[in-house]
Amino acid sequence: MTESSPRPEFVRSRKFYVGIILVAALVLSSWYGASQYLQHLYPANSTSSANSASINVMFNYGNGSTNWFNSTLVPRGSSFYNTTVSLTNGRLEAKYYDTFHEHFVSSINGVKNSGASYWEIWIYCTRDRAWMSSSWGADLLKPTTNGLSIKNSVGHQVLLSSNALAWSYQASSDTPPLPGAAKVDLCSS
Numbered sequence: 001m002t003e004s005s006p007r008p009e010f011v012r013s014r015k016f017y018v019g020i021i022l023v024a025a026l027v028l029s030s031w032y033g034a035s036q037y038l039q040h041l042y043p044a045n046s047t048s049s050a051n052s053a054s055i056n057v058m059f060n061y062g063n064g065s066t067n068w069f070n071s072t073l074v075p076r077g078s079s080f081y082n083t084t085v086s087l088t089n090g091r092l093e094a095k096y097y098d099t100f101h102e103h104f105v106s107s108i109n110g111v112k113n114s115g116a117s118y119w120e121i122w123i124y125c126t127r128d129r130a131w132m133s134s135s136w137g138a139d140l141l142k143p144t145t146n147g148l149s150i151k152n153s154v155g156h157q158v159l160l161s162s163n164a165l166a167w168s169y170q171a172s173s174d175t176p177p178l179p180g181a182a183k184v185d186l187c188s189s
Contacts, residue, residue: 051076052073052076053076054071054072054074054145054163055074055083055143055163055164055165056069056070056071056164057069057072057087057164057166058164058165058167058168058177058178059087059109059166060167060169060178061111062111062168062170066177066178069087074086074143076144077142078142078143079138079139079140080121080138080141080143080165081103081137081138084108088108091109091110092109093105093112101139102139103137104137105119105138105167106118108167115171117169117170117171118169118170118171119168120133120168120169120170120173121136121137121165121168122134122166122167122176123141123160123162123165123166124162124163124164124165125160125161126163127188128182128187130181130183131166131178131181131182131184132183132184132186132187136150141165147159147163148160148162148163160187161188166178
């Protein structure tokens, strides 16, 4: 019996298809590797709308200049203090008091408490269309999808109808952070 060699067309055809499969595998593995590298290099923002809240934040520097950060997405459970650290890129000075579980903010973006002027938090009361001086610290204020969650003195959660917070540098809590804006002593529920 003589052994016959495979037909040349068949050999070329098989090599062609094996080559195509190898090239496709190389392209797919390169694409996968590149996508993994890019995901590692540029991780997706973990604050999607499903697990975050949107808040408007204003900084009033007391000299006529203000900065607004509108529709800022914050992770669920994040405090206004954490949001402030993020928005200022860490350009804030604060001292943490264990007794109160709170930070006392003494400087934001290089503007430091001085004399009678200090940084104060204001809450915009959506239903009242007015600002309220906050008696709560930044660590206790937590934006939610339904408003602003605050833990009161007995540990119960209170929900305020609010979508905006402000840091205002001033000597008195009598003046809202926006000139001419209305002021209330307490947000209506």
